[in-house]
Amino acid sequence: MNNEILINVTPQETRVAIIQRGVVQELHIEREAHRGLVGNIYNGVVKRILPGMQSAFIDIGMEKAAFLHVADIFSDDRDNLNQMPIEHLLHEGQALLVQVVKDPIGTKGARLSTQISVAGRLLVYLPFENHIGISQKIGNEEEREHLKERLTRLKGENCQQGFIVRTLAETASDSDFESDIEYLRRVWGDVKIRAETCKAPSPVYQDLDLSVRVLRDFLSEESEQVLVDSRETFQKMEAFAKTFIPKFANRVNVYTSERPLFERYGIEEEIEKALSRRVNLKSGGYLIIDQTEALTTVDVNTGGFVGDKNFEETIFKNNLEASQAIARQLRLRNLGGIILIDFIDMDNETHQQSILEELEKSITLDRTRMTINGFTQLGLVEMTRKRTRESLAHVLCETCPTCSGRGEIKTTATICYQILRELVRESRQYNPKSLRVIASKKVVDFFHDEESQSIAMAEEFIGKTILLQAETIYGQQDYDIVLG
Incomplete structure (x- = not known):
């Protein structure tokens, strides 16, 4: 697998993987219910x-x-x-x-x-x-x-x-x-x-649909083959290729194996990796990629990479590998807008220049317009990538209902102490005979173990019985207080 285009088609969506130099470089997804509008x-x-x-x-x-x-x-x-x-x-x-x-x-x-x-x-x-x-x-x-x-x-x-x-x-x-x-x-x-x-x-x-648009935009002399797992889509693509790019028409083939196309070529695994914040580098270092509405940040870390005895050279090699990985990840995840990269600090100006040159070289495969503005006064690399479509994460994911997109939830202890305060307030306001706390199993277990004394003290303080009830459908931050 060197330079190939793989196309998976279902009635609901079309997915395309662009493979260059044996590595998945781009992923495109078009859903029938939400087709892109660019070019229309x-x-x-x-x-x-x-x-x-x-x-x-x-x-x-x-x-x-x-x-x-x-x-x-x-x-x-x-x-x-x-x-x-x-x-x-x-x-x-x-x-x-x-x-x-x-x-x-x-x-x-x-x-x-x-x-x-x-x-x-x-x-x-x-x-x-x-x-x-x-x-x-x-x-x-x-x-x-x-x-x-x-x-x-x-x-x-x-x-x-x-x-x-x-x-x-x-x-x-x-x-x-x-x-x-x-x-x-x-x-x-x-x-x-x-x-x-x-x-x-x-x-x-209306611009061409994704399966044909890929032939128009990506099929070239370097493309070894195009594989599509739908015979109907293959016929449409073959007709387009024979009309507009006849010399490459024989490179468009239908995939007929029972094993799913994306599974066989490891694309499903690549999609899952592209949705993760963390990207592991071969050397042992890693990247942390965070996307917000305003910008995307990339943090470079050495992780387990110890490298040479020369500390500066170790940092330089880690940053060099990271710059290549960053260029691919921006393209793979379709990240656009302002991008800030926090490379590991380098005092050597020659090393800094080499990192920028490697980054420039690595983005040449990307068809999307990009600008690298160099290192800022804070030592961050500032760059931009033209944003025309939703990122991969925005196409495939939605805001987490538990943390509301923060990426964090309150600890079990925080929820327990919040419940204790609310028990006192509810007791004073309504003067019930008893109070029942319905919460997640983790919170209830925390009350029974680490905070059993706190529950006893709360019962004594308010003069009411407090009952604890675990509900498996409750998330860690979910709870209700029922007055008896």
Whole structure:
């Protein structure tokens, strides 16, 4: 297993594992009931303009209104547009063609742009821009210029639309480009017709579903095979591959073994690991990854790694291994936004620079735009990763009902002392004949063992009988006091 794409399909969801250099690098999950919106185009209606935030809420037919910032309103006269407030550009009730650039995340609605684009395999079509752009992942300046010249020639002198050359296009032939251009123009023609005939708010273009999108975005010369465990999905993928990437069509295969695909390749285990806070390193060190609404933090620890006799070299080697693991984990977990990394302290500036270089090198596999800002004054590495979709944890998990997402619950002792205080208060307020405490078995056992004397003292103090009742369905923090 070196470079493969594995696709598991059920009626409820599609899961994709991207394997590069023998390691799972990305996981994608799309559920039928909650498909992602990124790339979709809508006829929207301006519902509310917020001059103070220079933004507007747009109705695109979803339960939650989407968000459009003035910076995401596109015009050919960009310089003049930058000086105009949003209330001079839009008005409430206005119909507007918009595209989702960021899925709804948490309590926030989808983020929109009026800079419309349609992605193909090799190119991204820009119907409202006469511009040729080249993927930042293509670093060779000579190659970038060559690709730009080819696209300018192939799109035609009279063409007023633009294109962005994707990373996969680096080795594409002219005929490959021409096929992609023809396909994208055909798609845009359909979008225009729907945009002109559909009443707002309504969808006018939906991006490809995950199984086909993966072929468009990931299948390349380096891909050894694509395995999918659904014959119906395989037929759809095979048809797409034969039409748009015929030279790779024979690499798409159906998986027929009785043993589940993700189990056979160890993907289920990788998914569970990707949901854990702790990531073990081969050397014995480990990472602790915490995701909050504002940012993601990564703490690097040596753990059992003792390394060489030279302490500085030991720290450096641990941090070097950690930087490689961090780059993979950010991609695997789809963590975006602000990221702060707390490497083990290094006084050697050469070592610090080497860590940053290793981090830069390790993120080159990631298609998502990332920026490394270097070490802060506090010795933390600050970086950003563009966030367009929910993280893996947010897709698969929900807030813990016991701790409400804090990651901690009150100790047994804390709950017991809280109950004792409440017993005194309830007794004084209602003067019952007896009081029954219903709590978890752990709390009741704690009262019977460590705090049996406290219960006796409480009974004597309030002059009432206190009964203890254990309930297996109660969590550690759950309890009730029943007055008799």
